[in-house]
Amino acid sequence: MDIGADVYYTIDKPSVAEFKDRGSRFIAFAYPILTQADFKECLQKVKKEHPKADHHCFAYRLGVDGLQFRSGDDGEPAGSAGRPILGQLDSKELTNTAVIVVRYFGGTLLGVPGLINAYKTATALALQVVPIVSKPVEVPYELHFDYTQLNDVMQVVRQQQCRVIEQDLQLFCRMVVGIPKVRLTEALYKLGELYTVEVKKV
Structure with missing residues (x-):
């Protein structure tokens, strides 16, 4: 392998x-x-x-x-x-x-x-x-963001074909996503453009 x-x-x-x-x-x-x-x-x-x-x-x-x-x-x-x-x-x-x-x-x-x-x-x-x-090899990342940004985050998640592994959607949201390795650079760049979204590798 x-x-x-x-x-x-x-x-x-x-x-x-x-x-x-x-x-x-x-x-x-x-x-x-x-x-x-x-x-x-x-x-x-x-x-x-x-x-x-x-x-x-x-x-x-x-x-x-x-x-x-x-x-x-x-x-x-x-x-x-x-x-x-x-x-x-x-x-x-x-x-x-x-x-x-x-x-x-x-x-x-x-x-x-x-x-x-x-x-x-x-x-x-x-x-x-x-x-x-x-299946794509995925790299897990944890996202923290305000509920008002949920739509923006989900748009990136869908566009980059990420898989939602866990989510806790409160006033302040936490989400763990599997980002396909081939899309990692682009996905992190797009998430980085959403200024108040905190992104960290699991």
Whole structure:
């Protein structure tokens, strides 16, 4: 993943795919996520839907720098499940994405190479059926301003395609916005033109 990039790649909706090998079923669920808490929620949901599955293996990567990641084999031989799942996320340069693969054991041992192939294939299939989207890398800034300037601020926010992350609109307003990296210079210049708006990097 290019840390200096202006965009990152992710999926914008969940998907599911299934792969079978010698009686074992591998069902892969791919989810767009933003936080570790999102991932935990997805894992709980899958475990609830598939309580009788023998394994719930997973991998996820988070953040535009891609430095937050985890993978888990859930009782499969070390490195035979979580790592191949993560490998598929990385081969497509995806972040803010989680894949959970549930396995129903079919009675025949697949061996480590067979498991690696099964988890990799199930993940690849789930990522094939969902569109991969590029999203702008954003830099968060906090804005403080008088309520009378709300329209002016919102005009800049919309024009510069900023994302409102938090807002508290009282007599004196506070807003946290994600400014697309490619528009940062122009957006800060425009906000700077609104004299009484206080702008600081989060």
